[in-house]
Structures are given as structure tokens and as C-alpha cells.
Amino acid sequence: MNKDIMICGVGGQGTVLASKIIAASAMKEGNAVHSAETIGMAQRGGPVTSHVRIGEAFSPLIPIGGADILIAFEPSEAIRNLRYLKKDGLVIVNRVPVKPTSLGCSTEYDGKAEIEFINSKCRCLVVDSDEMCKPFGSSKFFNIAVLGAAAGTGELGINEKTIRDEIISIIPAKFHEKNLAAFEQGCKIGENNYANQ
Numbered sequence: 001m002n003k004d005i006m007i008c009g010v011g012g013q014g015t016v017l018a019s020k021i022i023a024a025s026a027m028k029e030g031n032a033v034h035s036a037e038t039i040g041m042a043q044r045g046g047p048v049t050s051h052v053r054i055g056e057a058f059s060p061l062i063p064i065g066g067a068d069i070l071i072a073f074e075p076s077e078a079i080r081n082l083r084y085l086k087k088d089g090l091v092i093v094n095r096v097p098v099k100p101t102s103l104g105c106s107t108e109y110d111g112k113a114e115i116e117f118i119n120s121k122c123r124c125l126v127v128d129s130d131e132m133c134k135p136f137g138s139s140k141f142f143n144i145a146v147l148g149a150a151a152g153t154g155e156l157g158i159n160e161k162t163i164r165d166e167i168i169s170i171i172p173a174k175f176h177e178k179n180l181a182a183f184e185q186g187c188k189i190g191e192n193n194y195a196n197q
Helices: 015-028 075-084 112-121 129-136 139-153 160-170 173-195
Strands: 003-010 033-039 047-054 067-072 085-094 123-127
Touching: 003 015, 003 075, 015 033, 015 047, 015 139, 015 160, 047 075, 067 075, 067 139, 075 085, 075 112, 085 112, 085 139, 112 123, 123 139, 123 173, 129 139, 129 173, 139 160, 139 173, 160 173
Parallel strands: 003 067, 067 085, 085 123
Antiparallel strands: 003 047, 033 047
């Protein structure tokens, strides 16, 4: 399998953990995997982008126009990285804005214009981190929930059971129950959206 997956967001959202689970799951299924993180600011709130390349690749970084899937934890970061998406690629984007430090202090920003723009330009699944995480009492489970949404579309190319196994392997045992529940909820959202495409 050849698949290029880009994950973007801001520091503190768990983008790196999500990319590690994708990479580990793909390797578990016998694929070669290259991955890399590009971190704009090494602090909470700074932009973070993870590249996961499954299959043959000459570089761990996805070229412009090369990503099959862009998983965006934040609307403005989706816009910033949209140039990496293939023409027929899929964007999975969180509608809830988390103002990155790159936007500055005085900018008015609610993410609505960004979501409208993304919807007008490409195939898009818009998810809501507040709604997805409400049953779990914390937005910290969004990274696993959105990973479930990506798996549920079927476009990730990785078996859902393999991802569940890697969640159990990578995440401490005391967090298994809520993370697996978040993953299942995300899978249902992805499956329902994909059925309606």
C-alpha cells in the first residue's frame, strides 16, 4: 500500500501521538513507513505538522500535492497545509478553532470562513471536537476520536482492529477504556459520512 497522510494542528492537541499510532499500525500490517514532524514553535499553541508516508517513499516529508489525507485538528492549520493535499484527496477537519500563535494576538478568528473555504475546494469531513469529546469529559481524547473518523471512512487503508491494538499497546492501561470508546465513536462518524458520499 502507498498512502501519504498529513496530520496538522497546534501544540498540545496530540497530533504527534495520532501520527505515531498510524505509523505503528501501518508497520504492524507489514508496510514500510517513513514519518517526520515539522514543529513551527516548540511550545503549546505553536503549529505542528506530522507526515506519515506508508509504502515507497524517497523522503519522510510529503511533497506539495502529495497527501491522500489531511487530518486537521484546527481549521486555520488545515488552510495552511491544504497545498499538500492531492487533487482528489480527503480533508478531515475539526470545526472548533484553537487559535495558533502564528495568527497573532489581535486577529478575530472563529474558524467558520476557513471551514467554508475547505468545503468549497475539496472532499471534506467536518467534525466537532467539543461534541465528540463531551462523553469523555476532556478534549484530550479528540486525537483518538478523529483517528477513528479517518479509519471509519475506509480511506486510511489500515484495519480498525490493528489501530485498536496499537492504541492499547501505546497508551497507558488506565486510559484504554475512554480512548477505545473515543476511537469507536470516531469510526461511526467516519462510516456514516462515507456512506453518504
